[in-house]
Amino acid sequence: MSTPIVAGGGALLKAIHPKWSPAAIRSALMTTAYAKDNTGRTLKSQFAHSGTPIHFGAGHIDPNKAMDPGLIYDMGFQDYVDFLCGLEYTDEQMRIILKRKKWHCNKKLSHELNYPSFIVVLSNETTYPTAMNLSRVVTNVGNDTSVYEAHLEKIPTGMKIRVEPSTLTFTEKYQNQSFVVSVEIDRDFPMIIYGFLKWIDQYGHIVSSPIVATNF
Structure with a gap:
């Protein structure tokens, strides 16, 4: 049932924002999604275990919040x-x-595709890199003047993440700003580890993206 639900949410956003691209609509749905169930726990996988973004993606969509996402990753x-x-x-x-x-x-x-999530495929083999930089560009579709601060959540042991710059300042609507996410993992990290990057402004917008590192 997820496909028709998301399609309906996308159609709703297109009606409200007719000039938005498919990428902008996808971004709004993803960055405003939530990854907790009604008990406050992380969404479960199909096997009833605590899930990861590999299982639930960006999370459960929230069309009401997607109408005003604050920032979008456009393409x-x-x-x-x-x-x-x-x-x-x-x-x-x-x-x-x-x-x-x-x-x-x-x-x-x-x-470096301007996608509203981040995944790096690294290895604990000594011949492979344990770090990667990912560039993104976001567009302000919220308040004309806003300041977003980068917040990192649920970053596990063995995973280091740095965001540069950690503050994005917008002085007008549809202005673009770029940033770089640097991900580094320890040599002995498990198969999948993840955290979240959330850009939060003074008006209450929360632009959330999962960051996943997988070991091959």
Whole structure:
């Protein structure tokens, strides 16, 4: 039932914000979702164990809050092209997906897609990196003048996260600001660990994104 529920929420947001892109609507639904049930506990997996963002994604959508998300992670056509280029798709695959003969690839890595969540695939093998930087751009769709502070929650032992800058100041609506999330893990970290980045402003907007590190 999750698909029709999310589709209905997306249709509602499109009616209220007709100029929003599909990426903006997705961002609003994800960043305002909640990851706790009605008892205040973390959402469970299908096996009735405490879940992780691998199980429940961004969480349970809240369409009322999604109407006014504060910030959005927006994307356009070129962002998806760069993502496919970063995945090293062949020219033939690109032509099939893009349905065009020409395109331009910017030098971006696949994990730099401007998605409203963060996942890093690292390894505790000595030949693989234990740290990664992820860049994002957010657009202010809330109050004209607002200041957002970065809050890190549920960061487990063995996982270090740094956000630069840790404060985003907006002086007008639809202004963009960029930031970088640096994730570092210990060599002996478990298969999946996660925490949350929440941008919170003075008006009560909470823009939440899961940060997941998985060990292969």
